[in-house]
Amino acid sequence: MNAFDNMAFHLTAERFGEFFEALRQTFRLYAPTRFEKRGRFSDTDSIRYADIQTPDALEWREKSHFSPKEAVFPANQSLFQFVNDAWIEPATDDRPLLVFLRACDINGMDRLDTIFLENGGVRDPYYDRLRGNVHFALLECQQSFDTCFCVSMGTNATDNYEMALRIHEDGAADVLIRSDDLRQRIPAGAAASAFAPTFPTRDGSPVNVPPLDALTDAIRDDDFFDHPLWDDYSQRCIACGRCNFSCPTCSCFTTLDAAYDENPQFGERRRVWAGCHVDKFTDMAGGHQFRKQNGARMRFKTMHKIYDYQRRFGKQMCVGCGRCDDRCPEYISFSTCINTVSRTLKEGR
Structure with a gap:
């Protein structure tokens, strides 16, 4: 100071x-x-x-x-470029x-x-x-x-x-x-000036985030992962990834090496955004693929945003900017999803 x-x-x-x-x-x-x-x-x-x-x-x-x-x-x-056996940043x-x-x-x-x-x-x-x-x-x-x-x-x-x-x-x-x-x-x-910034005190789309203990208990129950609430997203989500790419806290990426036909000894390694909703994100060697259904991808993202990160670091990962709701071409609302999870846990279904 x-x-x-x-x-x-x-x-x-x-x-x-x-x-x-x-x-x-x-x-x-x-x-x-x-x-x-x-x-x-x-x-x-x-x-x-x-x-x-x-x-x-x-x-x-x-x-x-x-x-x-x-x-x-x-x-x-671009992380680095390579020419034959040499590389530069x-x-x-x-x-x-x-x-x-x-x-x-x-x-x-x-x-x-x-x-x-x-x-x-x-x-x-x-x-x-x-x-x-x-x-x-x-x-x-x-x-x-x-x-x-x-x-x-x-x-x-x-x-x-x-x-x-x-x-x-x-x-x-x-x-x-x-x-x-x-x-x-x-x-x-x-x-x-006497200016001091003010901050919002009321949400446009309020959510009720479920407590960690309730989510922990639900995770131990396989019925939660197979709950019908996720089926709706399998039918509606088109796996475009707009929610991931507009989100300020989505941090997933993939890396690729690009070489050139004119000189295959020259190229670069790139880090490119990826996301849990995008096809091939969970592809592995041998043809294995996890979370094939889009509803399973929505479940993964939801639990990461409101449970996994908070349990590990002590704060919510989702910051409530609402851009995922704004950008979704299928008008899927993440705030509604959080409220649905909370309601489902409260009703014990």
């Missing part, structure tokens, strides 16, 4: 632009932005994370369709990265940190290298969106940020600064 901790300022639209430009001199600015006519349908937009240059490009009114996890866990990452952009994100996503980053840096006592070097450059700028979220359930998951608030923002319709902003480095970039003469 230092003398500049928790200093807040009100910036007019013009001053906010100056502040952004000052930040750009040191940081890459990574934030949700709108891509027109790039959404699910031809007349809809896509909101996803990308490098931005001005405050106007920052989309703060709507929830992004994808999470900011690509900042530390790219969807398609590709160059990376080592500039500090300031990520603008909501409280649920900051908590999501915490879950990724646990998986890649603490799980099994081994730090993933590729994740670690990118994560070391990341700084958080909190986007205030005063109320939940329709499909959010972060309050139920205990991820609606956070104290893990260096800057917090409340952006106004006229382009002005209130900014809370918690580091000397960022404070020095505030335009001279900026007015002081």
